[in-house]
Amino acid sequence: MDSAATLRNKLHQYIDVADEQKLQAIYVLLEDDINWRYSSADIAMLHQRRQQHLKGLSKSYTVEESLEAVRQQKK
Known part of the structure; x- marks a missing residue:
């Protein structure tokens, strides 16, 4: 499968030359x-x-803590 950047580029190129009927079909799918x-x-x-976060009323996690939690779930 192509990368997201490659897919975006291919779609941009296609949209630039697609006929109106195909553009409308794509739009309906993504509307x-x-x-x-x-x-x-x-x-x-x-x-x-x-507001709860700023007042310290909710538990917050750093990016590092979040990544570590995700890594631990994968094990």
């Missing part, structure tokens, strides 16, 4: 992802979690 937005409830939850 939900293209138009995705955080809901107001999602944003409120993220703000609440941030």
Whole structure:
């Protein structure tokens, strides 16, 4: 399988020359992802979690701690 960068490049090149019908088909497949937005409830939850973190009310992990936890799960 090609790398993500290679796939992006191939898609960009194809989109530049694709006919309108194929562009519309690709858009229909990806429309939900293209138009995705955080809901107001999602944003409120993220703000609440941030405030809990800043006040020290929630457990936080460093990047190193997170990576070590993932590595331990793989074993």
